[in-house]
Amino acid sequence: MTALQRASILAVLLVALTIGRAGAHHAFSAVYDDKQTITVEGVVTQFKFVNPHAIMSMDVTDKSGKVVTWTVEFAGRLNLAEGGWTADTIKPGERVKVSGNPARQNDHQMSFGRIVRADGTELVPVGKKREDAIEAERRERARQRSQGTQGTQPPK
Amino acid sequence: MIQKCVSGLLLLVLAACSSSPPAPKTTAPKQIEGMWSDDPTAVGMLCFFTCTEVAIARLNALLDDPANDARPFPQLRAEADRFARDTYIRPRLTDARLKSYPLDPADDPGLLRCEPWGVARQMFSPHQLEIRRLGEDRVQLRYGEWDARRTVYMDGRRGPEREPPGAMGFSVGHWEGETLVIETSNIAANLTPWRFEHSDQLRTEERFTRADDGTTLWLTATFTDPGSLKEPLVIKKVWKWAPESHITPYEDCQRASGVTKGVSQP
Numbered sequence: 399m400t401a402l403q404r405a406s407i408l409a410v411l412l413v414a415l416t417i418g419r420a421g422a423h424h425a426f427s428a429v430y431d432d433k434q435t436i437t438v439e440g441v442v443t444q445f446k447f448v449n450p451h452a453i454m455s456m457d458v459t460d461k462s463g464k465v466v467t468w469t470v471e472f473a474g475r476l477n478l479a480e481g482g483w484t485a486d487t488i489k490p491g492e493r494v495k496v497s498g499n500p501a502r503q504n505d506h507q508m509s510f511g512r513i514v515r516a517d518g519t520e521l522v523p524v525g526k527k528r529e530d531a532i533e534a535e536r537r538e539r540a541r542q543r544s545q546g547t548q549g550t551q552p553p554k
Numbered sequence: 555m556i557q558k559c560v561s562g563l564l565l566l567v568l569a570a571c572s573s574s575p576p577a578p579k580t581t582a583p584k585q586i587e588g589m590w591s592d593d594p595t596a597v598g599m600l601c602f603f604t605c606t607e608v609a610i611a612r613l614n615a616l617l618d619d620p621a622n623d624a625r626p627f628p629q630l631r632a633e634a635d636r637f638a639r640d641t642y643i644r645p646r647l648t649d650a651r652l653k654s655y656p657l658d659p660a661d662d663p664g665l666l667r668c669e670p671w672g673v674a675r676q677m678f679s680p681h682q683l684e685i686r687r688l689g690e691d692r693v694q695l696r697y698g699e700w701d702a703r704r705t706v707y708m709d710g711r712r713g714p715e716r717e718p719p720g721a722m723g724f725s726v727g728h729w730e731g732e733t734l735v736i737e738t739s740n741i742a743a744n745l746t747p748w749r750f751e752h753s754d755q756l757r758t759e760e761r762f763t764r765a766d767d768g769t770t771l772w773l774t775a776t777f778t779d780p781g782s783l784k785e786p787l788v789i790k791k792v793w794k795w796a797p798e799s800h801i802t803p804y805e806d807c808q809r810a811s812g813v814t815k816g817v818s819q820p
Contacts, residue, residue: 427659427817427818428658428659428660428662428665428810428813428814428815428817428818429665429810429812429813429814431817446806448805448806449701449802449803449804449805449806449807450699450700450804450806450807451808474681475802476681476682476698476699476801476802477592477680477681479799479800479802480591480592480681480796480799501812502812502814502817503811503812503813503814504811504812507812525599525602528592528594528599529599529627529628531594532594532595532596532599532627533626533627536617536623536627540620540623543620
């Protein structure tokens, strides 16, 4: 089974995982189940770089060989552009593996948590990158504290 | 003769001073004008939408405690938020509001019907805030979220007395040193960012102050609303200087489908 033919949907229970809660201020949890993460693999057919939420459509081939269209919802262009995204960041025809929260009611719809491209490079939400930077500062501060040195200023 | 001339001159100066218009109060410090956007620091992430002094103090205490080093930042942020909600916001709500607090976000008209926010939420909206003077008598606040605009009148005019309340209310402003102070009234009842509804008696005072580092803009907003609050609520928000940032059109709002009620945590 090739990557393209495989629709690998892996549901993992995660508690309070925040991976790019697209539209967290738009009642995210009323639409997406933020306690589950799924991964879907397919080929991008469209990427709409718009506000309030960017939208990607992708063709995913399920186990029976049937091609199903999935919709992936991102934060809006206002937010993505702050992380350097453009309308060409994701191109039709690209093969991608997308992880995110599944929609509570709509089949074949999910939020964007992470995208892994065919060449292994990754795209993550802008908020996740900011959180990663804060965590790096915290680790450095903890390391300095454990060594008994005067740490850097806390990440405030 | 000389005494008469001096006295006459003094009288002329006094007369000129008393009849001239007051010194303009609309001179905006350039440092506040321009584009601001999300602050990527820990406190900035806490205040992505709104925050309080209580939440900021709680987050800083959690970050300072080595016992929390292994806990992920989102968990600490959520704890600080929860603490502020329980100890600061909830005790200030009227009994009537407490009965329906917190409202289910699945009922949010912004989500269900793409209805733009009222001023109580818009003033704290994430992403860009652009502050520009419009002539000598107005300041415009333009927000990335919803591409919303607010006009603030700086010429001392009074608000409309017979106009029906509107979503953005009526805003007048003035400068106190380098602080931009905006008072808003005539606001139609709508949702707050804290999941309760304010009444049309809401009045807000926003104070925009640039921090000493020059690249941080703080908003301290005081909400007074006999219809929903027992005492004033003071809310904060922070932006970073972002001259490269742009506000892009808000043109593709899709009504949410598949909304589930009762699943959001209080």
